[in-house]
Amino acid sequence: MIALSILLVLVLLLVVFGLLFRLQILTSIFSGSFTRDIGLSNRANAILMLVFMVIGGGAFAWSFADNFDKMNPPIASIHGHALERMFWTTMIILGIAFAITQVMLFVFSYRYQHKDNRRAFFFSHNNKIEVIWTLIPAIVMASLVFAGWKQWTKITGPAPKDSVVLEVMGKQFNWLVRYPGRDQKLGVVNYRLIDATNEFGFDLNDKNGLDDFVAGEVHVPKGHPVLLRIRSRDVLHAVYMPHFRVQMYAVPGMPTKFWFTPTKTTDEMRAQLGNPKFNYELACNQICGRGHFAMKLNIVVDEPDDYVAWFAQQKSFAEQNPDVLASFKEKSDKLVTKEAAAAVVTPATKASL
Amino acid sequence: MAANLPVHSQVQGDIGATEPRTEHDEHLHHDEHHEQSFISKYIFSTDHKIIAKQFLITGIFWAIMGGALSSLFRIQLGWPEATMDWLQPVLGKWVEGGKLNPEFYLALVTMHGTIMVFFVLTAGLSGTFSNFLIPLQVGARDMASGFMNMLSYWFFFVSGLVMFLSLFLETGPAAAGWTIYPPLSALPQAIPGSGAGMTMWLVSMALFIISQLLGGVNYITTVINLRTRGMSMSKLPLTIWAFFLTAVLGLLSFPVLFSAALLLIFDRSFGTSFFLSDIYIAGQALNNTGGSPILFQHLFWFLGHPEVYIVIMPAMGMVSEILATNARKPIFGYRAMIGSLLGISVLAFVVWAHHMFVTGMNPFLGSVFMFLTLIIAVPSGVKVFNWLATLWRGNIRFTSAMLFSIGFVSLFIAGGLTGIVLGNAALDIQMHNTYFVVAHFHLVMGSSAFFGLFAGVYHWFPKMFGRMMDEKLGYIHFWLTFIGVYLVFMPMHYVGIAGFPRRYYAWTGFDSFSQFADLNKFISAAAIFAFLGQFVFIFNFFYSIFRGRRATENPWRSSTLEWTTPVVPGHGNWPGAIPAVYRWPYDYSKPGAAEDFIPQNVPFSETKSSNMPNEREQD
Numbered sequence: 001m002i003a004l005s006i007l008l009v010l011v012l013l014l015v016v017f018g019l020l021f022r023l024q025i026l027t028s029i030f031s032g033s034f035t036r037d038i039g040l041s042n043r044a045n046a047i048l049m050l051v052f053m054v055i056g057g058g059a060f061a062w063s064f065a066d067n068f069d070k071m072n073p074p075i076a077s078i079h080g081h082a083l084e085r086m087f088w089t090t091m092i093i094l095g096i097a098f099a100i101t102q103v104m105l106f107v108f109s110y111r112y113q114h115k116d117n118r119r120a121f122f123f124s125h126n127n128k129i130e131v132i133w134t135l136i137p138a139i140v141m142a143s144l145v146f147a148g149w150k151q152w153t154k155i156t157g158p159a160p161k162d163s164v165v166l167e168v169m170g171k172q173f174n175w176l177v178r179y180p181g182r183d184q185k186l187g188v189v190n191y192r193l194i195d196a197t198n199e200f201g202f203d204l205n206d207k208n209g210l211d212d213f214v215a216g217e218v219h220v221p222k223g224h225p226v227l228l229r230i231r232s233r234d235v236l237h238a239v240y241m242p243h244f245r246v247q248m249y250a251v252p253g254m255p256t257k258f259w260f261t262p263t264k265t266t267d268e269m270r271a272q273l274g275n276p277k278f279n280y281e282l283a284c285n286q287i288c289g290r291g292h293f294a295m296k297l298n299i300v301v302d303e304p305d306d307y308v309a310w311f312a313q314q315k316s317f318a319e320q321n322p323d324v325l326a327s328f329k330e331k332s333d334k335l336v337t338k339e340a341a342a343a344v345v346t347p348a349t350k351a352s353l
Numbered sequence: 354m355a356a357n358l359p360v361h362s363q364v365q366g367d368i369g370a371t372e373p374r375t376e377h378d379e380h381l382h383h384d385e386h387h388e389q390s391f392i393s394k395y396i397f398s399t400d401h402k403i404i405a406k407q408f409l410i411t412g413i414f415w416a417i418m419g420g421a422l423s424s425l426f427r428i429q430l431g432w433p434e435a436t437m438d439w440l441q442p443v444l445g446k447w448v449e450g451g452k453l454n455p456e457f458y459l460a461l462v463t464m465h466g467t468i469m470v471f472f473v474l475t476a477g478l479s480g481t482f483s484n485f486l487i488p489l490q491v492g493a494r495d496m497a498s499g500f501m502n503m504l505s506y507w508f509f510f511v512s513g514l515v516m517f518l519s520l521f522l523e524t525g526p527a528a529a530g531w532t533i534y535p536p537l538s539a540l541p542q543a544i545p546g547s548g549a550g551m552t553m554w555l556v557s558m559a560l561f562i563i564s565q566l567l568g569g570v571n572y573i574t575t576v577i578n579l580r581t582r583g584m585s586m587s588k589l590p591l592t593i594w595a596f597f598l599t600a601v602l603g604l605l606s607f608p609v610l611f612s613a614a615l616l617l618i619f620d621r622s623f624g625t626s627f628f629l630s631d632i633y634i635a636g637q638a639l640n641n642t643g644g645s646p647i648l649f650q651h652l653f654w655f656l657g658h659p660e661v662y663i664v665i666m667p668a669m670g671m672v673s674e675i676l677a678t679n680a681r682k683p684i685f686g687y688r689a690m691i692g693s694l695l696g697i698s699v700l701a702f703v704v705w706a707h708h709m710f711v712t713g714m715n716p717f718l719g720s721v722f723m724f725l726t727l728i729i730a731v732p733s734g735v736k737v738f739n740w741l742a743t744l745w746r747g748n749i750r751f752t753s754a755m756l757f758s759i760g761f762v763s764l765f766i767a768g769g770l771t772g773i774v775l776g777n778a779a780l781d782i783q784m785h786n787t788y789f790v791v792a793h794f795h796l797v798m799g800s801s802a803f804f805g806l807f808a809g810v811y812h813w814f815p816k817m818f819g820r821m822m823d824e825k826l827g828y829i830h831f832w833l834t835f836i837g838v839y840l841v842f843m844p845m846h847y848v849g850i851a852g853f854p855r856r857y858y859a860w861t862g863f864d865s866f867s868q869f870a871d872l873n874k875f876i877s878a879a880a881i882f883a884f885l886g887q888f889v890f891i892f893n894f895f896y897s898i899f900r901g902r903r904a905t906e907n908p909w910r911s912s913t914l915e916w917t918t919p920v921v922p923g924h925g926n927w928p929g930a931i932p933a934v935y936r937w938p939y940d941y942s943k944p945g946a947a948e949d950f951i952p953q954n955v956p957f958s959e960t961k962s963s964n965m966p967n968e969r970e971q972d
Binding site: 004006007010014038041042044045046048049052056060063064067070071072073083086087090091094097098101102104105106108109112113114115118119120121122123124125126129130133134137138141142144145148149151152153155156157171172191192194196201230233234235236238240242243245246247248249251252253254256277278279281283284285286287288289290291292293294296 | 455456459529537544629634638642643645646681682683684685687688689711712719723724727730734737741742746747749751759762763767770771778779783785786828829839843847848850851852854856858863864865866868869878879882939941942944949
């Protein structure tokens, strides 16, 4: 409805424009200025420049303020707060540069519109001014780069040793989650072992993998560093968690990682927002096909105690899928006997050759 | 230099205005009256002016296509719940049960990007104006090789034809995004568009790259070798500097895209694993191991980033020219303008990985590219300040071209500034692939380059067709577009700051992205409105070709060489000898001069009253 009314207003504006210009042509014919090189329309455009600046600038400021709360998703990670401060500081600096240059552009356009009796000022260069407006942006840039670089190295630096580790794997079109179990070590996986049951491609010959468990949603403890190990098993995906300011591609064949520290539990955030249905969400942010827009995973931030309790309840993949485990046993048993047989047989076979 | 070239018509390059006409001139003059068949004159023409018009009109066709596709997906984004049965006659099976097919949505996005970036803003913009203006402004009879120039257009045409036909494939056109990242683009199992659609995309792009290289070699050779007497590099109009550096950029970066496309073709069709590794898809583990999808991104962006400067630099050059002409003032800081173009051209090659901060690339590389990326803001800033200083104390005529040039500067500022956020690796963690990025590049390279294109068409239309475009319709077109573009892209920043991911068919599945349904409707309405506004231009353009007010030789009282040709320059551009050049192209409102402009071909000996102390005849 709003869109429709706006459209209507714009159409009416269009009509007004048309009439104004028609009227202007007619009056200019009567006044004889029609044949002149530079007519009244020059003045009209100059005024419109100013009008555009005032109304456009005002509308922008109003709509920006009006939408400000909506455009700031609540933040729930330590580095997220730091990035948020840096983002808005940068935006303020950019806003100032934007306002100054745009005002100069439109005011100059209006102020220096054509006058028959004036001649433009022949001003071809001034090296001093050039140096000044090269140096000032360079200095501002340098400080922004430095601030950004400091944060970037901190965020992408090694995760603390005691981090909670979990693995998120992207596939068309959902996310799979794996925890390392009690031994805190993720077992070996191999994409060739993937099938409908063994979606991760667990290689259960690796003992580290025996206690690994798979979860339907991500649980992480509040106030504790979390290291996400990220993989993809088909095309590119990207782990995007806007509330935590986390983003990293999931690349087939190249595991990636990202660590962060959540600062608010899901319940705390629900209370803060007054929205009992609130959930932290993980979205896919790299085009991956038909279901790209629906690749969602919920993230639950627990109090550390709740997290431990939840963790203790989980059953390992091997425990839940004894037949998969059995098939590995079988294969490895076969392999062992085969190898033993080969060791015995080889010299004789060689001799016969 | 030029005299050594065997090309007959180029021999004139070294003959100045002051010399008597030679036999050769007579001969050339005579040549003009040869009857050319319609086909050799208008279709397989080797005349740079005809080729420029071919590029322009093909570009306009593609712009309408690209705009229409964007209107389709904006309808989906603005009104995700609406039924689209009414689109069935156009889209056929891509509308299923009143809903747009999500895979076709991705195809729309992909085709919109490909068409706009390559076919409109690369071929349509630099193809049109490099072709049209380089020989006219440097004082040459034609391009260095008219035949290669013709091939350049026809390769582009066939490339477009292949891309156009791919829209009608059973499995749909390419749908992996215009950046065609593998494995999605390599595996038809992943998305149907990666079948025949992707093959045609790659074939089309290979042809397109050939077209670009043929054109680029020609532009560079012409600028270096065929400048008229007196036209030193330091007297070239900024348009030519921009076209020249754009061609250099294209020549150095397009082959890298070609290599990426070639390797992708190998991965797709011949079982290699350049970009593929450890993939389990459609119930099957593939044999490919050891490849890297990130390698493709490096190759792609090694073209992809210079590409945005390939798009924007011609616009910058034309805007500089038009601002100076219509402010009746010399461009401020001519040498700084050239310097910043050179700076941008060099830096354009060392910033590509800022598209890849969060791909898992080594964070140290991220730091390096962040540093280099933010440096490139400095020459861009210098250009903006110089444009503002050009307007200051000018005597401004608001022609349609001038309006679009001012609009260009405004949009370039608005879009360029947010690049400083995105170039910051730390901030890019949140902003990467959100609508903030979409808003940023649509303003700074999309809309700005379009404004440069419009400015160029309005400004040089009289020289192209011998008639003027209607100014009133030009004003209406400008204000509709200017307002429309801001209405579309400013609110898009809000959506982006809130973290809305791009290339989403709908955001309705996420609580995090549920707050801006109204704003998305608004953006969609504004986008469709701005698109419809372009038909004012299209009407004006075609109407004026046939019915426009007749132009004079130099309607804008401009000082560059193209305005010394007849109203409609014929084959060879100047009926007599090519004028020699004595001064820089921006002698506007020079103190002491009789007129408020002095053309480049007027010797200092004729303008004694206005010469600066150091301005003397050099020959």
